[in-house]
Amino acid sequence: MAPVINPEESVEAYRRRLDGVAYSTYILIMLLVPLKLYCRKRSGGWSNIRLDDYMTVISLLFANGFFYICIIGMRKSLGVHVADITDPIRIVDFLRNVWIANILYTFSISMIKFSVLAFYWRLFSVKAQRMIYIVTVMVMAWLVAILLCVVFNCVPVRAAWDITLTTAKCIPIRSIYLGGSVPNVFLDLVLVLMPLPYVMRLHAPLAQRFMLAGMFALGTFIAVVSLVRLIIFLQIPIATQGDATYNFREIIVWSVVEINIGLVCACLPSLKPVFSMLGITRLFSSGDSRPSNMASPGPNTLPSRIGGVDSKSTRPRKRGATGGMFSTLGGGDEEEDAYSIMDKSVGGKHNAEIELGRVSEESGRRGGRVPEGITVQKNWSVFVDERGSRG
Numbered sequence: 001m002a003p004v005i006n007p008e009e010s011v012e013a014y015r016r017r018l019d020g021v022a023y024s025t026y027i028l029i030m031l032l033v034p035l036k037l038y039c040r041k042r043s044g045g046w047s048n049i050r051l052d053d054y055m056t057v058i059s060l061l062f063a064n065g066f067f068y069i070c071i072i073g074m075r076k077s078l079g080v081h082v083a084d085i086t087d088p089i090r091i092v093d094f095l096r097n098v099w100i101a102n103i104l105y106t107f108s109i110s111m112i113k114f115s116v117l118a119f120y121w122r123l124f125s126v127k128a129q130r131m132i133y134i135v136t137v138m139v140m141a142w143l144v145a146i147l148l149c150v151v152f153n154c155v156p157v158r159a160a161w162d163i164t165l166t167t168a169k170c171i172p173i174r175s176i177y178l179g180g181s182v183p184n185v186f187l188d189l190v191l192v193l194m195p196l197p198y199v200m201r202l203h204a205p206l207a208q209r210f211m212l213a214g215m216f217a218l219g220t221f222i223a224v225v226s227l228v229r230l231i232i233f234l235q236i237p238i239a240t241q242g243d244a245t246y247n248f249r250e251i252i253v254w255s256v257v258e259i260n261i262g263l264v265c266a267c268l269p270s271l272k273p274v275f276s277m278l279g280i281t282r283l284f285s286s287g288d289s290r291p292s293n294m295a296s297p298g299p300n301t302l303p304s305r306i307g308g309v310d311s312k313s314t315r316p317r318k319r320g321a322t323g324g325m326f327s328t329l330g331g332g333d334e335e336e337d338a339y340s341i342m343d344k345s346v347g348g349k350h351n352a353e354i355e356l357g358r359v360s361e362e363s364g365r366r367g368g369r370v371p372e373g374i375t376v377q378k379n380w381s382v383f384v385d386e387r388g389s390r391g
Contacts, residue, residue: 025260
């Protein structure tokens, strides 16, 4: 269903609606982005602050710029018909703010997408490198293309807001919005669908996988908002496109929502420690977080002690770590145990090799090959061979 625009809405009523939507979502991002950084630091120290976190902060800076341009810079004229504005300077100021807002919008949306892609790299880089590379190139191409169209919309550039330059050549703004919004919606859908196959193949209870997939699928809302924003623009009659101060009123509302809620969705999967403190993770955790396909060690396969440590003992959990669906999303996503159990027959005797590997990715690359098992960020390795003990 196409969104309904109320032509009878007064300027005061519109401003109250804009303020309600803008300030409520703005408060959310100003709370959640610092909380995301806090959760990262709490889970693994400052070394756990990675590219996706930096991209989120950059996105927040652009989102702040867009927010203030729209809510403060455009406020005096937004929602008012051009015919009711007697001072032409107000129209020039409004059009200049629209030009700046379009640049900030393009950067904000792109940085949010880069943040999500960097987060996917943190989680799925082993299995989804090629896909992440492809989508990253697509987002970069979209950013460059739309940015060039927005900045050089008119020749000379000043003609984008200076209404006294009547001989300037400009690209129709309708073409720019249509050419930018359609790929934007497509990229949003791609970002939503990318992690779902990997999530559903996790060794976790089905309910937990569905909940985790649902968290990633929250990004669908952003694609819907982008589509609504495009539909609203296409509903503007061509004959009234000169009435920019009035026609942009709904586009600004949905643009603010798109950027702010996009940042919220980019932060949510990293807030595990906050959910843990609130007790929410208990709803999604299970009593046994081991992979379902890992057999329990029996007396004939595992020695009673490995390296002087009881094999039945477990390593201490990291502070704030929990089981269940959030166990890999709060900063502890790069620490997993790698158990490789191989039964062999050597010289007619049954021997067991048990290898517990925790080696750094850097050391594996220096050796010219990627180590078998799980790659993590700690540097220790234990190998036990029972062949000599039974001779």
